[in-house]
Amino acid sequence: MEALLEFASVTKSFNGTTVLAGFSFSLAAGEVVAILGPSGCGKTTILNMAAGLIRQTSGTVTVRTEQLGYVFQEPRLIPWKTVTDNIRFVLGRMDQDTMNEKVTTVLQKVGLFHARDYYPKQLSGGMKQRVSIARALVTDPKMMLMDEPFSALDLALKRELQQDVIRLIEERRIGMVYVTHDPEEAARLADRVLLFSKSNNLAAATVIREYPLPGQRAGRSEEQIQQIKAVLHQHLTGG
Numbered sequence: 636m637e638a639l640l641e642f643a644s645v646t647k648s649f650n651g652t653t654v655l656a657g658f659s660f661s662l663a664a665g666e667v668v669a670i671l672g673p674s675g676c677g678k679t680t681i682l683n684m685a686a687g688l689i690r691q692t693s694g695t696v697t698v699r700t701e702q703l704g705y706v707f708q709e710p711r712l713i714p715w716k717t718v719t720d721n722i723r724f725v726l727g728r729m730d731q732d733t734m735n736e737k738v739t740t741v742l743q744k745v746g747l748f749h750a751r752d753y754y755p756k757q758l759s760g761g762m763k764q765r766v767s768i769a770r771a772l773v774t775d776p777k778m779m780l781m782d783e784p785f786s787a788l789d790l791a792l793k794r795e796l797q798q799d800v801i802r803l804i805e806e807r808r809i810g811m812v813y814v815t816h817d818p819e820e821a822a823r824l825a826d827r828v829l830l831f832s833k834s835n836n837l838a839a840a841t842v843i844r845e846y847p848l849p850g851q852r853a854g855r856s857e858e859q860i861q862q863i864k865a866v867l868h869q870h871l872t873g874g
């Protein structure tokens with residue numbers, strides 16, 4: 636089957652400084668790939684190129700779906716619109732009944748139906764992230780790009796939302812690229828990890844290694860997760 640997303644020898648420079656050099660990668664339907672790496676190594680840049688928000692300097696980026704959901708690091712909700720209207724906003728023109736049904740369904744899925752008439756300032760950080768995830772899901776994406784969506788949340792809520800997202804993407808066979816700097820999150824969520832690190836030579840671009848994770852995500856035991864986490868952590872810290 637053709638990949639949903641393909642980067643072939645992609646290089647990206649900003650004002651003459653190369654952030655990524657010769658980056659190749661592909662994502663299949665139903666696959667979760669985590670991009671793990673320290674701050675500033677180019678993770679968000681990859682997502683922005685996949686979403687078509689910025690253009691590569693050279694190489695090709697191929698996206699084989701128009702149904703794309705992007706969950707940004709910050710929820711980016713419109714402050715003067717309610718939860719419902721923030722979600723309706725991304726649906727464009729559509730008959731009212733279908734729209735209402737879609738919004739209701741997605742709010743129920745993320746556990747926020749009760750808060751449908753709240754404004755963003757009435758929501759906790761976790762609730763805002765849920766709205767942001769609902770807003771990405773309501774368009775029935777085939778591919779999700781997520782940029783550290785849980786980094787501001789406490790551990791219990793983080794786990795709960797991670798489970799929700801995994802359940803939703805498995806139900807719909809969504810391909811997901813998931814950016815994180817947390818090895819445990821990568822070990823829990825991903826089928827495959829791309830480890831990004833800054834080269835010792837500061838002028839050079841990010842060094843990327845691929846790390847396929849053992850076993851199916853769903854069948855991974857807590858012990859395996861802890862082992863994977865330890866290995867990823869070691870790689871991240873240069874061990």
Ligand SMILES: Nc1ncnc2c1ncn2[C@@H]1O[C@H](COP(=O)(O)OP(=O)(O)OP(=O)(O)O)[C@@H](O)[C@H]1O
Nearest residue numbers: 649650654672673674675676677678679680681816
């Ligand atoms: N629009 C831009 N103009 C100039 N430099 C940029 C631009 N966007 C990103 N960069 C630079 O590219 C590098 C990678 O940035 P990017 O945001 O992709 O990193 P990141 O790995 O996502 O970091 P973080 O984990 O902190 O979000 C950084 O050095 C950053 O300063």
